Amino acid sequence: MSLARAVAAANARARREGVEIDRSLVMAAEHASAGGVCWRISYGPRDYVHRRGGDVIIHVGLEDGRVQRVLRGQ
Numbered sequence: 001m002s003l004a005r006a007v008a009a010a011n012a013r014a015r016r017e018g019v020e021i022d023r024s025l026v027m028a029a030e031h032a033s034a035g036g037v038c039w040r041i042s043y044g045p046r047d048y049v050h051r052r053g054g055d056v057i058i059h060v061g062l063e064d065g066r067v068q069r070v071l072r073g074q
Contacts, residue, residue, distance in 0.1 A: 003028060003039060006060035010041035013067050019043045019056050030062070037062050044073075 007028060011021055024043040031040035039062060044055040055073030060066065 002062055002065065005065040006039035006062075007041060009060050009065050009067055010039075010058040013058055013070060014041075014043050014056055017056055017070065017072075031059065033059065033068075035068065038068055 007026075014021055014024075021043065023046060025046050025048065027042045027044075029040050029042075031038050039060045041058045041060060042055060043058075045051055057071040057073070058067055059069040059071075061068055
């Protein structure tokens with residue numbers, strides 16, 4: 001259930017950041033950070049070959065389901 005909650009929170013934040021979720025390649029993984037373990041939800045272009053940047057990475061707390069950090073690729 002924590003992954004589903006994390007993806008829902010990340011999707012809401014990604015939309016606010018201008019990400020077209022239905023046109024993105026979405027990946028999820030557990031990630032160890034200084035604050036503990038979190039979910040790392042990545043949104044990138046589906047047509048990523050010969051393309052640079054445009055990725056949005058959102059860290060969501062494993063326990064509370066809150067967005068901790070938003071990173072943008074260059």
